[in-house]
Amino acid sequence: MKTRFVPLGDPYTALFAACNAESQPDWLAARRKGAVERLRRDGLPTRLVEAWKYTDISPLAERALVLPAGTSVRSAMPPNVPFWHEDDLNVVFVDGQFAPEWSNAVQSSEIQVVRLNNLATNPETAPSDMLASALLNAAFRRDGVLVRIPAHRQLERRIHFFLLHASETADAVLAPWLAVAAEDAAEARIAVTALSISKASCLHVPRVFVSAAAGAQLVVSQSQLMNDRSWQLGTTRIEQHRDSRVTHLEAAVGAALARHDLAAVLLESGAEVELNGLYVQREHRHVDFHTWIEHRQMNCRSHQVYKGIVDDHAAAVFNGVVRVHPGASGTDGYQLNRTLLMSREAQVFSKPELLIDNDDVKCSHGATIGQISAQELFYLQSRGIPEAQARHMLSRAFVEDVLFRQKDIRQRADLDALLDRCFPVGHD
Amino acid sequence: MMQIEQLQRRGREYKFGFETKIEQDTFPKGLNEDVVRAISKRKGEPDFLLDFRLKAYAWWKEQSAPTWAAVEFPPIDFQDIRYFSAPKSMAGAPRSLDEIDPKLLSTFNRLGIPLQEHERLGGVAVDAVFDSVSVGTTHQKMLAEHGIIFCSFSEAARLHPELVQKYLGCVVPPTDNFYAALNSAVFSDGSFVYIPKGVKCPVDLSTYFRINAEGTGQFERTLIIAEAGAEVSYVEGCTAPSRSKNQLHAAIVELIAFDDARIKYATVQNWYGGDEQGRGGIYNFVIKRGRCEGARSKISWTQVEAGATITWKYPSVILKGDDSVGEFYSVALTNNHMQADTGTKMIHIGKNTRSTIVAKGIACDQSKNSYRGLVRMTPGAENARNYSQCDSMLVGDACSANTFPYLEVRNPTAIVEHEATTSRLSADQLFYLQSRGLDTEGAVSLLVNGFCKDVFKMLPLEFLVEAVNMLEMKLEHSVG
Numbered sequence: 001m002k003t004r005f006v007p008l009g010d011p012y013t014a015l016f017a018a019c020n021a022e023s024q025p026d027w028l029a030a031r032r033k034g035a036v037e038r039l040r041r042d043g044l045p046t047r048l049v050e051a052w053k054y055t056d057i058s059p060l061a062e063r064a065l066v067l068p069a070g071t072s073v074r075s076a077m078p079p080n081v082p083f084w085h086e087d088d089l090n091v092v093f094v095d096g097q098f099a100p101e102w103s104n105a106v107q108s109s110e111i112q113v114v115r116l117n118n119l120a121t122n123p124e125t126a127p128s129d130m131l132a133s134a135l136l137n138a139a140f141r142r143d144g145v146l147v148r149i150p151a152h153r154q155l156e157r158r159i160h161f162f163l164l165h166a167s168e169t170a171d172a173v174l175a176p177w178l179a180v181a182a183e184d185a186a187e188a189r190i191a192v193t194a195l196s197i198s199k200a201s202c203l204h205v206p207r208v209f210v211s212a213a214a215g216a217q218l219v220v221s222q223s224q225l226m227n228d229r230s231w232q233l234g235t236t237r238i239e240q241h242r243d244s245r246v247t248h249l250e251a252a253v254g255a256a257l258a259r260h261d262l263a264a265v266l267l268e269s270g271a272e273v274e275l276n277g278l279y280v281q282r283e284h285r286h287v288d289f290h291t292w293i294e295h296r297q298m299n300c301r302s303h304q305v306y307k308g309i310v311d312d313h314a315a316a317v318f319n320g321v322v323r324v325h326p327g328a329s330g331t332d333g334y335q336l337n338r339t340l341l342m343s344r345e346a347q348v349f350s351k352p353e354l355l356i357d358n359d360d361v362k363c364s365h366g367a368t369i370g371q372i373s374a375q376e377l378f379y380l381q382s383r384g385i386p387e388a389q390a391r392h393m394l395s396r397a398f399v400e401d402v403l404f405r406q407k408d409i410r411q412r413a414d415l416d417a418l419l420d421r422c423f424p425v426g427h428d
Numbered sequence: 429m430m431q432i433e434q435l436q437r438r439g440r441e442y443k444f445g446f447e448t449k450i451e452q453d454t455f456p457k458g459l460n461e462d463v464v465r466a467i468s469k470r471k472g473e474p475d476f477l478l479d480f481r482l483k484a485y486a487w488w489k490e491q492s493a494p495t496w497a498a499v500e501f502p503p504i505d506f507q508d509i510r511y512f513s514a515p516k517s518m519a520g521a522p523r524s525l526d527e528i529d530p531k532l533l534s535t536f537n538r539l540g541i542p543l544q545e546h547e548r549l550g551g552v553a554v555d556a557v558f559d560s561v562s563v564g565t566t567h568q569k570m571l572a573e574h575g576i577i578f579c580s581f582s583e584a585a586r587l588h589p590e591l592v593q594k595y596l597g598c599v600v601p602p603t604d605n606f607y608a609a610l611n612s613a614v615f616s617d618g619s620f621v622y623i624p625k626g627v628k629c630p631v632d633l634s635t636y637f638r639i640n641a642e643g644t645g646q647f648e649r650t651l652i653i654a655e656a657g658a659e660v661s662y663v664e665g666c667t668a669p670s671r672s673k674n675q676l677h678a679a680i681v682e683l684i685a686f687d688d689a690r691i692k693y694a695t696v697q698n699w700y701g702g703d704e705q706g707r708g709g710i711y712n713f714v715i716k717r718g719r720c721e722g723a724r725s726k727i728s729w730t731q732v733e734a735g736a737t738i739t740w741k742y743p744s745v746i747l748k749g750d751d752s753v754g755e756f757y758s759v760a761l762t763n764n765h766m767q768a769d770t771g772t773k774m775i776h777i778g779k780n781t782r783s784t785i786v787a788k789g790i791a792c793d794q795s796k797n798s799y800r801g802l803v804r805m806t807p808g809a810e811n812a813r814n815y816s817q818c819d820s821m822l823v824g825d826a827c828s829a830n831t832f833p834y835l836e837v838r839n840p841t842a843i844v845e846h847e848a849t850t851s852r853l854s855a856d857q858l859f860y861l862q863s864r865g866l867d868t869e870g871a872v873s874l875l876v877n878g879f880c881k882d883v884f885k886m887l888p889l890e891f892l893v894e895a896v897n898m899l900e901m902k903l904e905h906s907v908g
Contacts, residue, residue: 050496326825341840344807350835352846359822359852367835369805370843 006058007043011065015173018067019140027122028141034128035138045132054317054349055259055288057132057233065203067142068095068167068174077102081164083193083223083414088160095167096174096204097143102162105147110155116144116177123179124209126237131261133233137175137207144177144207151183151213158189158410163206165196165226172202178209182244185215189408192220194234196227196254204255208236212244214268220248221411225418226255228283234260242268249406251415252279252287253422259288266293266300266328277306278402278415280422281314281346288317295328304335307399311342319351322365326357335365340372340398372398396423454513454644459506461485464613467512471582471616474589477596484602484612491606498798498830499738499767501674501711509676510644511614555580555619555635557648567631577622578633581649584620591622595653599682599719599746607713611647611680618648618679623658623689632888634663637679645676652682654689656722661692663891674702674737679714687722687749692730695743696891698898699735706765706794709737716743720752720778728755729772730886732895734902737766742800744773747781747812754783757883759895762795762827763902771801771818771832776809776842785816786882791827792903798830805842812839818848821879823872823903873900 016036020029044061045052077084084090089111092102098115100106106113123146128138147159161178180190192208204226212218226232232255238246252258264273273293281287293302302322310316322333339348352365372394380390396419403419406412455463464485468478493504554567555578571578577588585592602612619635637648654660677699683691693716702709712735718727729743739762745754756772774783783803791797803814820829831848853875861871876899877884884892 339837341837341842343840346838346840348835348837350833350837350844350846352831352833352848354820354829354831354848354850356820356822356830356850357828359825359827361822362851364847364849365831366848367833367846368844369835369837370845371840 002048003046004048005043005045006061008039009062009064012039015065015067016139019142022142023117025117025119028116031122031128031138032141035135038130039132039135039139051131051290054315055257055286057257057259060203060231063171063203065171065173066169068172068202069169078197081197082195082225082418083191084162085160085410088158088191089155090160090162091145091147091178092162092164093143093176093178094164095172096176098145105159110153111159112148112150114146114148116146119146123181123211124237126239126265129235129237131235133205133259133261134207134235136205136233137177137235140173140175140205141177141207142175144179146179146181149180149182149186149188152185153187155186155188158191158408161190161192163192163194163204165194165202165204165230166198167202168198168200170200172200173205174202175205175207177207180210180218182210182212182216182218184213186213187217189219189411190221191408191411192222193225194223194232195225196230199227199229201229202231204230204232204234206232206234208234210236210246211239212241212246214242214244216241216244218246219408220246221406221408222248222250222260223415224250224252224254224258224260226258228254228256228285230255232258234258236260236262238262238264238273240264240266240268240271240273243270245272247274247405247407249276249278249402249411250289251277251418252281253418255285255287257286259290261290261292263292263294264302266295266297266302269297269299271297272301274302274405275304276402276405277308278399279308279316280399280419281308281310281316282312284313286315289319291320293322293333295322295324295331295333297328299330300328301332302334305402305405306337307339307402309340309342309395309399310346310348313343313345315347315349317349319353320365321353321355322363324356324358324361324363328358329360331358331361331363333361333363337367338398339369340395341369342371342395392423454510457508457510459509459511459614463511467614467616470512471585473582473585476589476593477585480596480602481613484609487603488606488609488613491609493606497740497769498796498800498832499740499769501738504676504711506610511647512616513644555633557617557619557635557637571629574627574630575624576627576629577620579620581615581618581620581651588620588622591653592620592651595651595682595684599684599717600680600715604715607678608680608715611649611678611715615647615649615680618650620650621652621660621662623654623660625655626657628658629660632661632663634665636665645678648679650679650681652684652691652693654685654691656687656689658686659690661694661888663694663696663888665696665698665894673708674711676711677713677736681714681716683718683727685718685720685722685725685727688724689722690726691718692728693718693743694730694887694891695732696895696898697731697733697735697739701735701766702737702764704764706737709766710735712736712739712741714741716741717746718744718754719746720749720754720781722752723749723778724751725749726753726755728757728886730757730883731759732883732887732898733758733760733768733770734898739766739768739770741770742773744775745783746775746777747783748777750778751780752778753781756783756785756787757886758787759790759880759883759899760788760797761790761792761899761902762797763792765794767796769798769800771799773802774804774814776805776812776814779808779810779812781809781812783814785814785818787816787818788880788883789818789820789829790823790876790879791820791829792823794826796828796830798832799848800832802834803836803844803846805837805839805844807838809839810841812842814844816846819879820848820850821876822850822852869903872903876903
């Protein structure tokens, strides 16, 4: 008999206790207690749960996870770490623990960096997220950082959260928490990079919380470059107030299994959000994007474009929801998911959803799944470009137009370099 | 013209809400193995059918009712339903149309289905189903000359057991899901159609379903088989009396098309949808599935869903034969407190298979209208293509419209495209039409007709008129 949930294995009990034993503020203890109780009661979802229909995380229940041991990275940052820029306002986590020695942001007078243990209250005021990924973060969370951007501050330098996986221990569980609070009319660029420099497997369950107060303008990008043995189950919640604007771009090229649940909640009127995604999935990777955009008030706008390429034995899932509440008149919502399916063994699942409870709306979505146009390929070949190269050009161009929407020039350059690696010229 | 004026005067009132006072032979409430046996015995069925029912019932007992649809209703007490009800005058052997109880005939006349006239005039052959039994089938003789079998399911089980045994449950197996098993255990009557090789059915075939008895469920079963090169167009209509208690309708329709065969199946569904407070009405939980078994076969579903408190159905096509084609055209209108979770499934298995989905949803008042559709390209579906278009229109600020498409692709040569839009009736267009002298209702009706045109043009002419009238009636007073 198939079940909707599988119970957690015994090793989890000791792990939960170990995380709980560390010093923590009261609110986190309460949140952790709730999450642990829920996980103990329900266990992990199987594919019979609608939200996990295409991604099976139930094997995690039997995995013997461990807490990461200390690593050498703390004393020396390895050279040539992609996306690393000395002149960013860096906030570095190593194996889920904040590393102040690498985080030049703590010295900045422009922003305020507060460590989790020094926060008297939970900046996430919304009702607790009950998704398994969010529960795992709350249960295993040992460290975190809140960055506050003061009102009317226009940040020149970019804030870069670096989530490094360095532990050589297999099956380490890393659960960093990071929050950004942009106060009224603040403007900033924020990047979050999850990156393995270790070859060992890990379970990475980061939690990101972004709040944009009235008139704030944020450009946020998240990149996932985990190694091919690791799993990442990330959750992000963006809350937007009156007339705020958030442009979000996520890119995913790594991890054996990666799932990201991204929620953007437009709490007050006039808020605008743009979510873009690009993914290049090869080998046996599995990637799952769940987006949830909630229009709570009048005259908000949301725009969403996710484009990806799926090759070899990889699988990609897109499940985007636009939810319009009864009071949200004048809503403008758009959602597009396009995927190129390049191989016989690859799989694509697309599920764009509209949930609309108001008649004064303009909402639409589209989804296509197909392959490189034979005509375009023929044209390039007729101009003397070998087929393999023409394929690379066309597939790169397919995802690249998402990059053109990115206003963070540095992030765009980094992703451009990453795409160069994904589509090497002359590769066959 | 007179008829249309009458219809208009009646406004939004459900004109099929009357009840026929007729002596009924009804089973007591509840479901157990004895009830299943009794139904089978009552219909004088061959043993294999009883086996089929008992197996389905045994499986059903172990299951629990699914709850995943975007509709809300209190749990159904399956022991509080009568599983068989038939007019007393139908007991015994089947008769010719002349011998049918005049009360029954007049019921169908009031519904606009004059069986005797149909017999004489031609055009459409009708099988009329009243609660659990078929009360008469027209044109049988003429059809028999072409080798076409068109009769009630019970009759087919008696006269053509080999066909029934071969094809029953081969598209929707009894263990497919909860309601499939329930229907397989207790199905009463329905239509059976067999079109032999190379025959094009000369008239449209039609079934008319009427629920009359109180507290009964209707569980009909329709099976249409089109042999190689055969063609048939089939239409079904449904109504029920206005009652304050909900009634369950859980039917199964199975279609099989062999090489080059074409089946066109149209539904105009107008079950009683409850009153303005959402009391009463039919729960319409129907499984409709077609199988394009042969190469170049085609199955086309057209539905206009304008009734039933809750509609929960997904007419589907399994595209197994190479170059086969599946189509789904749907208009779903919900008003008052009605809820609909409807759409389709297109399962592409064969090479060069194609499917088209056009779904239009109109939500008025406090209703909830959801489209849910699956397009699956299996690894063998070389060069398969799908195009889906789902549009929702919202009329009034308390209704909801949801869209849940599922696209699953496992073949790199397949192309899947899906588009959906949601918006309200355009104020600009309304204003323009009014400025040209149309009243509000006329303008709304014109716009809604335009919105649904892609689907309406797929309906047979008689049904088109009925469908348009039905939508107009339901939309009256919704806008303004």
